[in-house]
Amino acid sequence: MNFIRKHLYTMYKYIDQFAFALLNVGTILFISKFLVTEQAVKYIIISSLSSFSLVLVVALIISPFWIFCVKGEHQNEYFNFSIKLTLIVSTLISTILSLFHYIENESITDVLIIFSLGTLYPFYDFLRRALYVIHKESLAAMMTSFLCILTAISYFILFINNVQNYTFYLSVLVIFLALFICAILLLTRDFYLSSLVTHHSSWQKKLINYWSLGKWSMSSMICFWLATQGLFIYFGHTVADESIVTTRLCLSLAGIMAIYFSAIENKLMPQLRELFIINAIEKISEIRISYYKNSLIISIILMTLLFFGYYIFISEDIVNLNILLILCLHQPIIGLFKFESFYLKIKRFHFKVFISNFIALAITALSSLLLDKNSSNFLAYLILINGLVCSVFYIYFFYKNRDFTCATRQSDQ
Numbered sequence: 001m002n003f004i005r006k007h008l009y010t011m012y013k014y015i016d017q018f019a020f021a022l023l024n025v026g027t028i029l030f031i032s033k034f035l036v037t038e039q040a041v042k043y044i045i046i047s048s049l050s051s052f053s054l055v056l057v058v059a060l061i062i063s064p065f066w067i068f069c070v071k072g073e074h075q076n077e078y079f080n081f082s083i084k085l086t087l088i089v090s091t092l093i094s095t096i097l098s099l100f101h102y103i104e105n106e107s108i109t110d111v112l113i114i115f116s117l118g119t120l121y122p123f124y125d126f127l128r129r130a131l132y133v134i135h136k137e138s139l140a141a142m143m144t145s146f147l148c149i150l151t152a153i154s155y156f157i158l159f160i161n162n163v164q165n166y167t168f169y170l171s172v173l174v175i176f177l178a179l180f181i182c183a184i185l186l187l188t189r190d191f192y193l194s195s196l197v198t199h200h201s202s203w204q205k206k207l208i209n210y211w212s213l214g215k216w217s218m219s220s221m222i223c224f225w226l227a228t229q230g231l232f233i234y235f236g237h238t239v240a241d242e243s244i245v246t247t248r249l250c251l252s253l254a255g256i257m258a259i260y261f262s263a264i265e266n267k268l269m270p271q272l273r274e275l276f277i278i279n280a281i282e283k284i285s286e287i288r289i290s291y292y293k294n295s296l297i298i299s300i301i302l303m304t305l306l307f308f309g310y311y312i313f314i315s316e317d318i319v320n321l322n323i324l325l326i327l328c329l330h331q332p333i334i335g336l337f338k339f340e341s342f343y344l345k346i347k348r349f350h351f352k353v354f355i356s357n358f359i360a361l362a363i364t365a366l367s368s369l370l371l372d373k374n375s376s377n378f379l380a381y382l383i384l385i386n387g388l389v390c391s392v393f394y395i396y397f398f399y400k401n402r403d404f405t406c407a408t409r410q411s412d413q
Contacts, residue, residue, distance in 0.1 A: 012137035014263060016128060019144040021259050025252040026152060027173065032249040033314065034159050035166065037241045043166035044248045045236045046110060048229040049101060050117035053093040055225045057122035059218035061086050062129055064210040069133045079130060079191070081206050086126045087119075094118030113170045120177040127184045134191055139184070147180045216350035223357035227364045227386040231379050238373055243323075247379040250324040253310065254331040257302045261295070261335040268342060276346045284343070291339050299332035319376045326380040330387045337391035340398035349401060356393035360386045 031043045065082040069075045097118055098111040124147075131140040154172045163169075232248055268291070275283050310324050344353050364386040371378055 012141040013132065015141035016137065016144045017262065018259055019141070019148045020125070020128065021255065023144070023148045023151060025256060026148065027155065027169075028249055028252040030152070030155050031166070031169065032245050036164055037245055039164055039166045040245045041236065041241045043169060044232055044244060046101075046114055046166070046170060047117070048232045048248075049097055050094070050114050050121060051229055052097060052225060053090045053118035054122045054125060055221045056093055056218060057086055057090055057126065059221045060210060060214040061089065062126055063217060064213040065126075066129070066133070067213065068209070075133055076191070078206070079133070081203060082130075083126065085207075085210070086123055090119045090122045109167050113167060113174060116174040117170065120174060120181060124177050124181050127181060131184070131188070134188070136188065139187060143180055143184055147176055151176050216354045220350075220354045220357040223354070223361040227361045228383055231382055235373070235379065239378060240374075240376070243376045243379060246320050246323050246376070247327070250320070250327045250380070251383065253306055253324065254327040256306065257299060257331040257335060260298055260302070261338055264291070264295070265338065265342060269346070272342055272346045288339050292336060295332070295336050299335065303328045303332065323377060323380045326377060326384050330384045333391050334387040337394050340394035343398055344394070344401070347401060349397065352397045352401075353394070356390050356397065359393055360390035363389045
C-alpha cells in the first residue's frame with residue numbers, strides 16, 4: 001500500500017510540473033500561432049519581463065523553504081515566514097519591473113499587467129510547491145491542470161471572437177492565477193491558519209538562513225535569465241519581430257525537455273547527497289555514466305518528436321526549423337552537463353556554479369557584439385553559446401574538485 005501511495009505522489013508531482021510548464025509553453029505556442037506578429041512580440045516581452053520575479057522567488061525562497069520544512073515540526077513556522085517573504089519580494093521586484101517598463105513605453109495597462117503577473121506567478125508557484133510539503137500533491141496536480149485547461153479554453157474563446165490585442169490574453173492569465181491562488185488558500189485554510197498561531201523564532205535569523213542558502217543560486221539564475229529571457233527584452237526593438245516570436249516559441253518547445261531534467265534532478269539530488277556523505281566517489285561515477293546514457297536517449301527521442309511535430313503542425317519554413325534545431329541542441333547540452341552542477345551543489349560549491357553562469361553570460365554579451373543582428377538565428381545562437389560555455393565550466397570545476405572528500409564544507413567559496 002505504501003509503495004502504491006509513494007508512486008501516486010510521484011505521478012501527481014509530474015502532472016503538476018508538466019501542467020505548470022505547459023501553461024508557459026502552451027500560451028506562447030498559441031500566441032505565436034494565432035496573434036499578429038506585433039501583438040505576439042509585446043506579449044512575449046511582458047511575459048519575459050514578469051518572469052524575473054519568479055526566478056528570484058524560486059532561488060531565494062522556495063528552495064530554502066523545502067530544505068527547512070523537512071522536519072514536520074517546522075512546517076507551519078516556515079510556511080508562514082515564506083509566504084510573507086514571497087509576497088514582499090515579488091511585490092517589490094514587480095514594482096521595479098513595472099516602473100522600468102513604464103519609463104520605456106509609458107503604458108499604464110502594461111504596468112498593471114507586469115505588476116500583477118510578477119506578483120501572482122511566483123505566489124502561485126510557491127503555493128503549489130508548498131502543497132508537496134503537506135502531502136497534497138494530488139491537489140497541486142488538479143489545480144495546475146485546471147488552470148492550464150481553463151486558460152487554454154479562454155484563449156480560444158478570445159481568438160474565435162477575433163480578439164488580437166495581447167492585453168486581453170495576459171489579463172485572462174492574471175485573473176485565473178488570482179482565482180486559483182484564492183482556491184488553494186481556501187482548500188488549505190486549516191494549515192494556513194494554524195501557521196498563523198504557531199510560535200515563531202526570529203525572522204531575522206530565518207532571513208539570514210534563506211540568504212545564506214539562496215544567494216549564489218539566485219545569482220546563477222539571474223545570469224541564466226539574462227542570457228535567455230533577458231535577450232528578448234534587450235533586443236526586442238532591434239531584432240526582427242518574426243525572429244523574436246519564432247525564437248521564443250522554439251525556446252519554449254525545447255524547454256519541454258527541461259521537464260525531464262528537472263524530474264531527474266529532484267530524484268538524484270538526495271541520492272547524490274547521501275553518497276557524497278559516505279565519500280562513495282565510484283558509485284557517483286557510475287550514476288553519472290548512467291545519467292549521460294539515459295539523458296542522451298531521452299533527448300534524441302524528444303528532439304525528433306519536437307522537430308517533426310513542429311514541421312507537421314506549425315511551420316515547414318527552413319529558417320524556423322533551423323532555429324528550433326539550434327535550441328533543441330541547447331537544451332540537451334545544458335541538461336546533460338547538469339550532473340556536474342548537481343555535484344558542485346552537493347559539495348556546496350554554489351559560488352563556482354555562479355561563476356560558470358556569470359562567465360557564460362559575459363561571453364554571450366560579447367558574442368552579441370560580433371554576430372549579425374539581422375540574422376534570423378541571432379538570438380538562438382546567443383542562447384546556444386551561453387549553454388555551451390556554462391557547460392564547459394561546469395565540467396572544468398567538476399574535474400577540478402571531484403576528488404575532494406565530504407570534509408570540504410566551504411559554502412561561500
